[in-house]
Amino acid sequence: MIVDGRILREDFVPSEVVHRHDEVNLLSETLEPLVSGGRPEPSFLFGPTGVGKTCIARYTLGQLREQVPKVRIAYVNCWQEYTRFRVLYGVLEAVDRAIDVHRTTPKDELFQRLAGCDEQPIVVILDEVDQLEGTAALYDLHRLPHVSLVLIANREDELFASFDDRVRSRLRAGTRVRFDRYGTDELVAILRERTAKALEPNVVTDAQLERIADAASGDARVGIGVLRSAARRAERERCETITDEVLEAAIPDARTEIRQKTVDGLIEHQRVLYDVIADAGEIEPGALYEEYERRVDAPKSNRTLRNYLTKMVHYDLIAAVGERGGRTYRLVDGEDA
DNA sequence: GGTCCACAGGAACGGATGGAGT
DNA sequence: ACTCCATCCGTTCCTGTGGACC
Secondary structure (H helix, E strand, O other): OOOOOHOOOOOOOOOOOOOOHHHHHHHHHHHHHHHHHOOOOOOEEOOOOOOOOOHHHHHHHHHHHOOOOOEEEEOOOOOOOOOHHHHHHHHHHHOOOOOOOOOOHHHHHHHHHHHHHHOOOOOEEEHHHOOOOOOOHHHHHOOOOOOOEEEEOHHHHHHOOOOOOHHHHHHOOEEEEEEOOOOHHHHHHHHHHHHHHHEOOOOOOHHHHHHHHHHHHOHHHHHHHHHHHHHHHHHHHOOOOHHHHHHHHHHHHHHHHHOOOOOOOHHHHHHHHHHHHHOOEEEEEHHHHHHHHHHOOOOOOOOHHHHHHHHHOOOOOEEEEEEOOOEEEEEOOOOOO
């Protein structure tokens, strides 16, 4: 059934893009100065999840590298690497200068080291850049003349709101590439492309691809996830083709899989908070703290709980409804707005 | 208006951690 | 083996703010 599983992985970058030609062109135009040894303006890729921002960034830079092989590319996902240290480390790693850097290496030394490797231009892709804590890393990177930035985030206004003035004014000039949700047809085309390479022929019908695209509501990550999970299921059940039953069973899989992965990563106390919120549906802070203390032997201080909660909001597991005063917490519903 | 309460989130502190240098 | 150093995590303390009630 599955011929090449890599193609159904989340981080797979296709050799041809099915849609998004305009976006690719705009991004490569912005990066064009690198061809003649210049420095491009920073570029921004904005759009909701699963619309191909990361994929297009990697694809376009892959193309660029074929033209200008000396360009180094550093991809850093700020979701995981959200401190100044980790971002700088990630970039150093990508240019092979991370040897004997360790936890206790001063951050300024990382910066100096990066400043030192200026014989080749470096393009730094910062994915989920809105998850970065503080703007020190951005400021550092932008200061280096041999570093160009490609920044990926969901919403422009939120991203810029999180910048301090210094960084905001410096990055204002960059090029914006905006991504809209895929239409069902576009998503079907993407899925068909992946299916052709990843699976044996004729194991999935066009109608089924449409069903997947529909269930994924414009999110290619979910769509590909459903396809992957359906193929695995079919294989496990030794089906010749993906049956409709298998497919329907795979749809909830893909949505919960992503969440389950994050929930598993929570430490015990965060997990308790999560469960309390899940049980209550929607809960006020006071009641939440109280119930948490009831369920746990050695409760953490409630300042710590607030740290946990912000972190979980950050992970998109829970949502805080309302700013301040009358705020409640609830789980994030599967469908996003 | 004023006062009080509940809560969010910043700042500063201190202990634990773990690699480096001795 | 031991000290130094920077970071991480949880804590305490504190400030700011919205809502309820007078």
